[in-house]
Amino acid sequence: MRAGADHDFAGLLIDDFYRPIIPHPAPDVTDQGDPYLLTVPRSSASSYSYYLYHTDVSHEGDRIAVYGSHDLRQFQYLGKALHADAPMSEHWAPCVVYDASARRYNMFYSRSTPHQSNADIGQRLRRAVADRPEGPFIDQGEMPLELETDFAIDADVYRRHDQQSGRPAHFLAYVVEFWSETRVGVGIVEVELSSDLARPVSAPRVLVKPSLDVQMYERYRSMPWQIGKRDWAGGETVDWHCIEAPIGGLVSPAGRPYYLNSYGSYKDESYAVGAIREEADGSLTDLAVQGHAVLRSGMLPGVSSAGHPSLVTPNLLVSHGRFSPDGERQAFFVPLLWDDEDRPFCPNRDQLAHMLQ
Secondary structure, three states: OEOOOOOOOOOOOHHHOOOEOOOOOOHHHOOOOOOEEEEOOOOOOOOOOEEEEOOEOOOOOOEEEEEEEOOOOOOEEEEEEEOOOOOOOOEEEEEEEEEOOOOEEEEEEEEOOOOOOOOOOOOEEEEEEEOOOOOOEEEEEEOOOOOOOOOOEEEEEEEEEOOOOOOEEEEEEEEEEEOOOOOOEEEEEEEEEOOOOOOEOOOOEEEEOOOOHHHEEEEEEOOOOOOOOOOOOOOOOEEEEEEEEEEEEEEOOOOOEEEEEEEOOOOOOOOEEEEEEEOOOOOEEEHHHHOOOOEEOOOOOOOEEEEEEEEEEOOEEEEEEEOOOOOOOEEEEEEOEEOOOOOEEOOOHHHHHHHOO
16 A cells, blocks of 8 residues: 655645535535535636535526635535526536636536426536636536437546647546446546537547446336337336446556546445556556455445545545435545555545554
């Protein structure tokens, strides 16, 4: 297990990890699922150094809670960041990126079809822009993506080197449905983005598809809104798998490109954080096949259903988890380190204390 003086925890200490960072949220934003933390540029004239966003399951008004922090220890609720006029729709998993050339902030998020109550229907990735990280973000419409079905969620935008040209570029990883596989469900694809972040400029590259029982979301699931996929009216069901919440742009101490993801069901203790390693020949290895998890329920005492993190620094994640059996999802910080086999993992408090001695 590797830990040393050069790991970057953004100034946080061990007592800042493994506990809710917003323990007493406002009544209309008690669920803090799918947290995303933005570090603003030092040259920015913004009021705070850090901004936190998360999924919004409310059905009216503006959406996407935003919080500001100077030190990642105290967070101030700033209201809703996204101007919205979409009644009866949910807005999931925001990702906010600063475009230095345009000097504006881009929010990528998904939204369900308005004026109906099923949040799974019509969840498509959209983009909104703002001059300030707290908003208001103004919706620019759906991202023009190649999709098999009416579903694309969980954007992560990051910079890495393009394999063909060798130049740095922005890439977008996101979640789509796979209906033609032996194991049906959602997995992750990646595209390169245009310089203005508004559209893809490459075909989707599949990063991971469901292949394991541990990636099961729900057995015998009926999905009648997916017309024509199965004989739902006749009682047909599917064993639905889930690999979601991509994080791209990660590089191991040995220089290997990695992606993180979350798999299983966010509703229970099957939820876990996994890793995908890109090999020297460009092939991809899902470490879940080897039984390796970055983070899963039981690894952190007192925290269940941990997952769907975002990357704060190369050694720090902000994740959601449940701190009581029936509790809402709450955001918390957890270290991200690397084991002796060059694999990422999240240590528990005792492991971290021992490593930092």
